Amino acid sequence: MNDLGRLEDLPAVYVQEMRSHNLVPLWPSLRGVLPPKIPTRQTQPTCWAYRDIRPLLIQAGELTPIEKAERRVLVLANPGHGLEKMQASAAIYLGMQLLLPGEWAPSHRHTPNAVRMIVEGEGAYTTVDGEKCPMRRGDLILTPTGLWHEHGHDGTEPVIWLDVLDLPLVYYMEASYHINGERQHVHTEHALQAPTLAAGLAPTPVFARQNKDYPLLRYPWEQARASLLALAETQAADSAVQITYVNPNTGAHVQNILGYYALMLRPGESLQLPARSPACVFHVIEGGMSAAIASNTFTLGEADTCCAPGYTPVTLTNLSEQPTFVFMADESPLHQKLGVYEIRP
Numbered sequence: 001m002n003d004l005g006r007l008e009d010l011p012a013v014y015v016q017e018m019r020s021h022n023l024v025p026l027w028p029s030l031r032g033v034l035p036p037k038i039p040t041r042q043t044q045p046t047c048w049a050y051r052d053i054r055p056l057l058i059q060a061g062e063l064t065p066i067e068k069a070e071r072r073v074l075v076l077a078n079p080g081h082g083l084e085k086m087q088a089s090a091a092i093y094l095g096m097q098l099l100l101p102g103e104w105a106p107s108h109r110h111t112p113n114a115v116r117m118i119v120e121g122e123g124a125y126t127t128v129d130g131e132k133c134p135m136r137r138g139d140l141i142l143t144p145t146g147l148w149h150e151h152g153h154d155g156t157e158p159v160i161w162l163d164v165l166d167l168p169l170v171y172y173m174e175a176s177y178h179i180n181g182e183r184q185h186v187h188t189e190h191a192l193q194a195p196t197l198a199a200g201l202a203p204t205p206v207f208a209r210q211n212k213d214y215p216l217l218r219y220p221w222e223q224a225r226a227s228l229l230a231l232a233e234t235q236a237a238d239s240a241v242q243i244t245y246v247n248p249n250t251g252a253h254v255q256n257i258l259g260y261y262a263l264m265l266r267p268g269e270s271l272q273l274p275a276r277s278p279a280c281v282f283h284v285i286e287g288g289m290s291a292a293i294a295s296n297t298f299t300l301g302e303a304d305t306c307c308a309p310g311y312t313p314v315t316l317t318n319l320s321e322q323p324t325f326v327f328m329a330d331e332s333p334l335h336q337k338l339g340v341y342e343i344r345p
Contacts, residue, residue, distance in 0.1 A: 004027050004028065006028050041279075041310060043081065043307065043310070044079060045296040047304065047305070048094075050305075051301075054160070056074060057160060060098060061158065070105065070106065073098075074095065076094035076096065076305060076307075087167070088307045089307060091169040091258065091331045092164065093112075093163070094162065094281065096119070096161075096162060096163070097162075099152075099160075104150065104152045106150055106183070107180070107182060108148070108150070108178050108179060108181055109148045109149065110178035110179070111146065111170050111176055111177055112165045112167040112176055113142075113144050114142075115141065115142050115163075115258075115260060115329075116141040116162070116163060117138075117161060117283060117285075118159070118162075119160045120137060121137075121155065122157065123153055125151070125153075126143065126150070127148075127149065127184045128141070128142065128217045131186070132188070135159060138222075138225065138285045138327075139219065139220055140219040140224075140327070142214060144214050150184060164281070169334070215249050216254075225262075227262075228241055228242075228325065231264075232266065241264040242261055242263045242264075244261050245259075253333045255333070257331070258329055261327070261330075263316075263325070263328055265289060265323065265326065267320065267322060268318060271315065271316045272313065273315070275344040276330075277311060277335050277342040277343075279307065279310045279331055280307070280330040280331075281307050281308075282307075282327075283303070283326065284302050284327075285326065286325040289318050289320075290317045291314060292316075292317075293306070293309075293312060293314050294312050299319070
């Protein structure tokens with residue numbers, strides 16, 4: 001029986017007496033927090049077109065110097081959560097960040113985990129825990145919880161990247177804060193480690209990162225793209241061509257709360273993804289696709305981004321005559337750790 005009592009049915013004096021003791025009745029709100037069969041979701045299917053974002057981001061560079069902004073970012077906010085909440089889903093924050101030639105975004109560290117998916121430009125870098133990581137289109141760079149990081153730009157053109165953080169969850173837990181720091185001393189160039197770690201080999205301890213939780217901080221797009229193309233040669237035509245960004249030491253997700261993936265859609269391919277409990281973000285690196293999410297269908301070109309709520313089937317269709325490459329982020333690691341991960345038929 002779903003006909004539960006309402007708060008309005010209770011005497012006003014009784015309600016006031018409860019509230020005076022910081023008490024509230026559960027039954028009027030029970031179906032709100034425990035709805036039947038499927039969760040209540042605030043996350044809405046939403047698409048952010050890069051052609052709309054880029055001019056406003058460039059204008060932000062003209063209006064606000066980096067010294068006043070510290071991080072010059074336009075947040076991709078999901079209207080279902082309210083734009084002021086600045087979140088794409090329950091656990092995912094998205095932002096497009098701009099760094100202009102000669103600028104330096106100062107060093108800090110914070111409790112939320114972050115990754116950077118590079119959208120355009122050359123010459124910028126992120127220094128994480130003393131490791132200098134070049135930023136090139138399609139690269140994934142980790143800035144894990146608690147590690148110092150800063151951004152610099154030695155090139156000649158604007159560099160833009162997509163920030164993905166687990167900020168909404170960490171903020172909800174009342175565990176979100178940052179600490180400012182001094183410019184880092186670079187002790188490792190990423191190029192010294194990437195070829196060996198990507199091949200499943202480890203440098204000798206004198207050169208290895210001491211933080212074993214994050215042995216690899218930069219995942220170059222050229223390697224991920226090559227892996228997808230090689231996988232497509234061996235996968236059955238009806239199988240998804242997808243890879244997961246993992247910790248090379250453990251094979252686990254690179255971070256604890258959000259998962260990151262790269263997907264290749266073959267020319268003309270239409271891929272039906274099942275309804276899963278975690279929300280998911282799709283960002284086109286190369287090519288173009290349509291994304292059918294519930295009753296919404298979005299057309300995405302390069303650098304466009306969209307979000308699908310959990311428990312919602314998604315169909316991705318390649319609109320290009322060439323392979324389309326997509327970066328994905330979702331809440332799977334969190335759901336799996338909490339034991340609430342589901343795939344619905």
